[in-house]
Amino acid sequence: MTYRPPIEDIVHSLNTAAGLPDLIARGVLEGVDQALLASVLEEAGRFAAEAIAPLNRVGDLAHSQLIDGRVRVPDGWTETYHRWREAGWNALSGPSEFGGQGLPQTIGMAVSELWSSACLSFGLGPTLTFGAVDALHMVANDELKRTYLPKMVSGQWMGTMNLTEPHAGTDLGALKTRAVPQADGSYRITGTKIFISYGDHEMTENIIHLVLARLPNAPAGTRGISLFLVPKYLLNPDGSIGRRNDLRCARLENKLGIHASPTCEMRYGENEGAIGWLVGEENRGLNHMFIMMNRARLGVGIQGVAIAERATQQALAYASERKQGRTAGMSADAMVPIAEHPDVRRNLLMMRALTMAARAICYATARELDLSERASDRNERARAASRVALLTPVAKAFATDIGVEVASTGLQVHGGMGFIEDAGAAQHYRDARILPIYEGTNGVQAIDLVTRKLPLEGGKAIEGYIGELQATALAVRSSTQPLLAGIAPLLEGANAALERATRFLGRALQSGETDVALAGATPYLRLFGLVAGATYLARGAAAEVEASTHRAGHHVQLACVFARQMLPAADGLATTVVEGAQSVLAADPSLTRA
Numbered sequence: 263m264t265y266r267p268p269i270e271d272i273v274h275s276l277n278t279a280a281g282l283p284d285l286i287a288r289g290v291l292e293g294v295d296q297a298l299l300a301s302v303l304e305e306a307g308r309f310a311a312e313a314i315a316p317l318n319r320v321g322d323l324a325h326s327q328l329i330d331g332r333v334r335v336p337d338g339w340t341e342t343y344h345r346w347r348e349a350g351w352n353a354l355s356g357p358s359e360f361g362g363q364g365l366p367q368t369i370g371m372a373v374s375e376l377w378s379s380a381c382l383s384f385g386l387g388p389t390l391t392f393g394a395v396d397a398l399h400m401v402a403n404d405e406l407k408r409t410y411l412p413k414m415v416s417g418q419w420m421g422t423m424n425l426t427e428p429h430a431g432t433d434l435g436a437l438k439t440r441a442v443p444q445a446d447g448s449y450r451i452t453g454t455k456i457f458i459s460y461g462d463h464e465m466t467e468n469i470i471h472l473v474l475a476r477l478p479n480a481p482a483g484t485r486g487i488s489l490f491l492v493p494k495y496l497l498n499p500d501g502s503i504g505r506r507n508d509l510r511c512a513r514l515e516n517k518l519g520i521h522a523s524p525t526c527e528m529r530y531g532e533n534e535g536a537i538g539w540l541v542g543e544e545n546r547g548l549n550h551m552f553i554m555m556n557r558a559r560l561g562v563g564i565q566g567v568a569i570a571e572r573a574t575q576q577a578l579a580y581a582s583e584r585k586q587g588r589t590a591g592m593s594a595d596a597m598v599p600i601a602e603h604p605d606v607r608r609n610l611l612m613m614r615a616l617t618m619a620a621r622a623i624c625y626a627t628a629r630e631l632d633l634s635e636r637a638s639d640r641n642e643r644a645r646a647a648s649r650v651a652l653l654t655p656v657a658k659a660f661a662t663d664i665g666v667e668v669a670s671t672g673l674q675v676h677g678g679m680g681f682i683e684d685a686g687a688a689q690h691y692r693d694a695r696i697l698p699i700y701e702g703t704n705g706v707q708a709i710d711l712v713t714r715k716l717p718l719e720g721g722k723a724i725e726g727y728i729g730e731l732q733a734t735a736l737a738v739r740s741s742t743q744p745l746l747a748g749i750a751p752l753l754e755g756a757n758a759a760l761e762r763a764t765r766f767l768g769r770a771l772q773s774g775e776t777d778v779a780l781a782g783a784t785p786y787l788r789l790f791g792l793v794a795g796a797t798y799l800a801r802g803a804a805a806e807v808e809a810s811t812h813r814a815g816h817h818v819q820l821a822c823v824f825a826r827q828m829l830p831a832a833d834g835l836a837t838t839v840v841e842g843a844q845s846v847l848a849a850d851p852s853l854t855r856a
């Protein structure tokens with residue numbers, strides 16, 4: 263099934279959820295206007311549909327393979343990557359002093375959605391390079407930046423992120439990889455990292471690994487972790503590619519999905535020790551890596567949107583063609599496309615509405631990221647940074663849960679064919695399933711939201727955000743468009759539910775009942791995502807009403823579907839947060855032991 267870049271939906275979301283016109287008018291996004299946005303999206307959409315989308319099935323079937331110690335990516339992969347980077351796509355939002363085009367995150371994220379929709383495995387590689395570029399740009403010394411950033415920004419070299427070890431996944435404090443300082447200022451790295459995406463391949467002439475490791479005598483736990491840059495090939499004094507560093511891919515994982523993305527077990531320093539350089543300060547590696555992880559988390563949220571969009575397009579196409587059953591009054595031998603059955607209609611509408619809600623949350627987060635970096639006023643930058651911190655776990659976890667849900671519904675819409683690989687719906691479902699797991703599991707995102715983000719600014723950050731959601735509900739109530747005005751009570755009720763759950767969690771944390779808050783974290787994040795998503799859709803609908811002389815267009819209709827189908831659950835989720843924790847905490851431990 264071909265991929266159709268949803269440019270109109272993306273632009274609508276950028277304009278209404280990310281408030282691009284406001285950012286442009288205020289000069290925050292220097293040099294960007296609607297014409298530039300349209301041409302970037304059109305060009306990227308064409309490349310995604312024509313060059314990348316055909317790789318999706320090929321990569322799923324061929325897998326990346328480890329042959330005689332070399333990682334081979336599927337046919338067509340390397341050539342397409344080179345065409346892609348030569349067209350300047352890798353450099354789009356890279357820092358301009360190192361050859362990037364310096365475009366804002368809002369546009370960078372929108373374009374990333376196109377790459378990942380076309381082929382999730384393909385889009386993953388650059389997502390990691392972007393994160394590595396961000397981390398180096400912010401914390402590396404000038405020499406490392408000068409040496410490595412230009413080629414990473416252009417995409418000539420790719421970047422990776424090496425955190426996970428066999429015994430240290432979520433709990434990075436347990437990691438054991440060691441880094442020993444040398445007289446020449448370099449370090450020798452020794453250890454094993456697992457599950458490293460794009461850890462090895464020959465798509466680029468070099469791969470720049472960012473590796474977490476411990477210095478000798480480093481404090482135990484997360485306070486003793488440092489960040490190192492470890493290239494696959496060392497560089498000669500003139501900057502050309504030199505000898506191979508002491509690192510290798512020992513195996514490739516056999517996975518449920520994203521088969522084309524090489525997921526590597528990386529061995530560092532099996533001989534003399536892999537040579538690397540410290541990035542930033544000693545023992546502050548986890549903080550530095552968090553720079554990369556926050557961007558990467560939003561990037562993974564965008565992957566959730568991307569796979570949801572692709573699965574929706576596939577289901578819409580199938581449901582328009584597949585004929586089964588009759589509607590009232592039809593002759594016995596006639597059949598209708600399944601899209602006409604109310605239950606299938608509901609599935610298809612929910613797929614569209616959920617995808618748009620997840621997209622809106624991610625783009626709204628990207629807006630704050632841009633403001634945190636580009637606003638002229640220091641206070642505005644600080645306020646935006648706090649909003650980024652609040653929204654990032656929601657963008658990552660809600661959007662990736664939606665990716666899985668929508669891909670699963672898409673499979674359901676296909677009936678039996680959904681389970682048959684040839685139809686393609688199954689691949690989206692398999693590919694989507696990693697998204698709630700990597701880049702910090704969604705459970706960990708929920709815990710981050712509740713324990714670290716709700717207390718931000720003494721609770722003022724979440725209070726301010728809920729205030730903005732309430733203001734939208736109030737504006738919707740006075741809309742002249744009756745369908746839209748009709749969902750105001752649902753928005754108001756959902757806001758009240760979010761406020762109730764937020765207050766409860768705040769009290770639980772303050773009174774030291776941390777486990778009660780932890781047990782309610784995942785339903786709370788879901789509640790947060792539903793209310794935020796419904797609100798952004800309502801804002802988009804209001805903009806549509808204004809622009810189309812009060813007609814109930816597609817955005818009004820989808821905002822209503824979302825509000826009426828999903829928001830009644832808000833109060834129930836709040837009750838789960840407030841009253842459900844004890845049932846989990848009081849249950850006999852033997853119930854959850856093998």
Ligand SMILES: Cc1cc2nc3c(=O)[nH]c(=O)nc-3n(C[C@H](O)[C@H](O)[C@H](O)COP(=O)(O)OP(=O)(O)OC[C@H]3O[C@@H](n4cnc5c(N)ncnc54)[C@H](O)[C@@H]3O)c2cc1C
Pocket residue numbers: 423424425426430431432433456457458459460517525696699700701702703704705706709
């Ligand atoms: C395909 C793929 C690609 C990946 N790419 C990369 C990569 O490029 N670089 C990299 O460094 N890593 C990568 N990873 C690793 C990935 O980020 C980890 O798998 C993930 O962080 C979870 O760690 P774990 O697998 O050790 O699970 P565990 O940490 O063992 O967690 C298992 C379960 O327990 C829960 N849990 C654990 N601790 C807690 C806690 N304190 N509180 C509540 N719940 C908890 C988790 O939420 C999860 O549900 C990749 C993984 C895969 C499968």
